[in-house]
Amino acid sequence: MADHFAGRIDNASSDPQKVKVPEKSITRLRSYLFALDDYLAQGAARVSSDDISRKVGIKAHLIRRDLSQFGEFGRPSIGYDAAYLRTRLGQILHIDDSKDILWVGSSRLSQDSLLIKRFQDHGFNIVALFDTGTPARDACVGGLPVKPFTHVISTVSELGAQAAVLAVSQPEAQAAADVLISAGIKGILNLTSAVIVAPHGVCVRNVDIVAELLALSYYCHGMHDSD
Amino acid sequence: MADHFAGRIDNASSDPQKVKVPEKSITRLRSYLFALDDYLAQGAARVSSDDISRKVGIKAHLIRRDLSQFGEFGRPSIGYDAAYLRTRLGQILHIDDSKDILWVGSSRLSQDSLLIKRFQDHGFNIVALFDTGTPARDACVGGLPVKPFTHVISTVSELGAQAAVLAVSQPEAQAAADVLISAGIKGILNLTSAVIVAPHGVCVRNVDIVAELLALSYYCHGMHDSD
DNA sequence: TAGATTGTTAATCGATTAACAATC
DNA sequence: TAGATTGTTAATCGATTAACAATC
Numbered sequence: 001m002a003d004h005f006a007g008r009i010d011n012a013s014s015d016p017q018k019v020k021v022p023e024k025s026i027t028r029l030r031s032y033l034f035a036l037d038d039y040l041a042q043g044a045a046r047v048s049s050d051d052i053s054r055k056v057g058i059k060a061h062l063i064r065r066d067l068s069q070f071g072e073f074g075r076p077s078i079g080y081d082a083a084y085l086r087t088r089l090g091q092i093l094h095i096d097d098s099k100d101i102l103w104v105g106s107s108r109l110s111q112d113s114l115l116i117k118r119f120q121d122h123g124f125n126i127v128a129l130f131d132t133g134t135p136a137r138d139a140c141v142g143g144l145p146v147k148p149f150t151h152v153i154s155t156v157s158e159l160g161a162q163a164a165v166l167a168v169s170q171p172e173a174q175a176a177a178d179v180l181i182s183a184g185i186k187g188i189l190n191l192t193s194a195v196i197v198a199p200h201g202v203c204v205r206n207v208d209i210v211a212e213l214l215a216l217s218y219y220c221h222g223m224h225d226s227d
Numbered sequence: 228m229a230d231h232f233a234g235r236i237d238n239a240s241s242d243p244q245k246v247k248v249p250e251k252s253i254t255r256l257r258s259y260l261f262a263l264d265d266y267l268a269q270g271a272a273r274v275s276s277d278d279i280s281r282k283v284g285i286k287a288h289l290i291r292r293d294l295s296q297f298g299e300f301g302r303p304s305i306g307y308d309a310a311y312l313r314t315r316l317g318q319i320l321h322i323d324d325s326k327d328i329l330w331v332g333s334s335r336l337s338q339d340s341l342l343i344k345r346f347q348d349h350g351f352n353i354v355a356l357f358d359t360g361t362p363a364r365d366a367c368v369g370g371l372p373v374k375p376f377t378h379v380i381s382t383v384s385e386l387g388a389q390a391a392v393l394a395v396s397q398p399e400a401q402a403a404a405d406v407l408i409s410a411g412i413k414g415i416l417n418l419t420s421a422v423i424v425a426p427h428g429v430c431v432r433n434v435d436i437v438a439e440l441l442a443l444s445y446y447c448h449g450m451h452d453s454d
Numbered sequence: 455t456a457g458a459t460t461g462t463t464a465a466t467c468g469a470t471t472a473a474c475a476a477t478c
Numbered sequence: 479t480a481g482a483t484t485g486t487t488a489a490t491c492g493a494t495t496a497a498c499a500a501t502c
Contacts, residue, residue, distance in 0.1 A: 048482090064485065064486095076483050
């Protein structure tokens, strides 16, 4: 169970030092994967970078460049084998693997009942659930026992999870993150509105619906201008 | 109620063509705002770019550069007046304004009971709620009546909302977005996993917890290397 | 005046776009 | 062979970093 996060990316150059794929590439890869699923559902066997481009609104140039960072998946004049490319992208993003994660802060999870299922559908298993308060002895959310946060270090070394979802209250967020990091967690999905500072080597990603709304509200009127 | 999204940014240059603030700047502005709230809560009257830097893990260089895009808020050798800067950032991000939004796809909202409150706390008022199915005549979520999606165009012209939250099912997402756009909506917060293609002039932002987890799972093992 | 910290200008870095050679 | 489409190399663009002049 330990290292489902530790698969290997085959870089086109097979040069281990060149693992320098920009974040935006990774995000776009996901778009390509959705487009492929669409084409496959339509029964397409082959797709060109131009086909994908039309579906996701990203230039074909960039699609080819993104893909070529991970290998040569296409054939000149023919395009990409849709099923093969789908499989490879799935491997690169580990989308079909089973992945173990920790969840810290149980209340958010208990409010959003469909979330656990959505996680499972994408291969994310919540293997332990913590609360920063003192949970009742038999507290349980979505079939998982709620453990006190003080158990986190022993649990991480036991289960070997490398990623955690941080869903505690905003004032607690940084301190909880620090504990997770000291426990050896390498990736944190931050659901709080707090800004988490993490050392080099730990990846923090933020999901903040209010922040995105704010950005939207900002951009909604920058739009009067030419660009 | 119409144009709460339409406030004006005072660009340092007062040149209307120069409204070209990078997206990442806007995102960082939010971090600075949180840091200021922290310092203000501690009773600080003045903060330097270096103070903020320590709190948010962003280089002081970049903080000053970000801020200077919007005006000259600080004083050499003194720093920034914390309360004043907080106010100005709030204005720039419209964080304290009341903002009207539409919500399309009622089921997601009914599952996450705290979300409406969280929206309201940040000044986002859900002024109309739609469902792509045929809602029961008196269907209601969070005190708001659920209208059929066919009413969206008339509602937008009536209420003048400029932004909408898209929370329909994934296969419906693009079509629903197209309707919203034709109704005159300028900003869409996409809560589905679908990739939404929108014309120039319409801003789409995505909140996809599963996508972020995937990115995390990818980066969790790119980390073995030097960078 | 000397020290501190800003806002800005110049240099570096990285990502996207465009052009093209390779090849099916 | 001619046409199509890839993967890659070169050119452009934008964002970050570093240096510094301005000023409190």
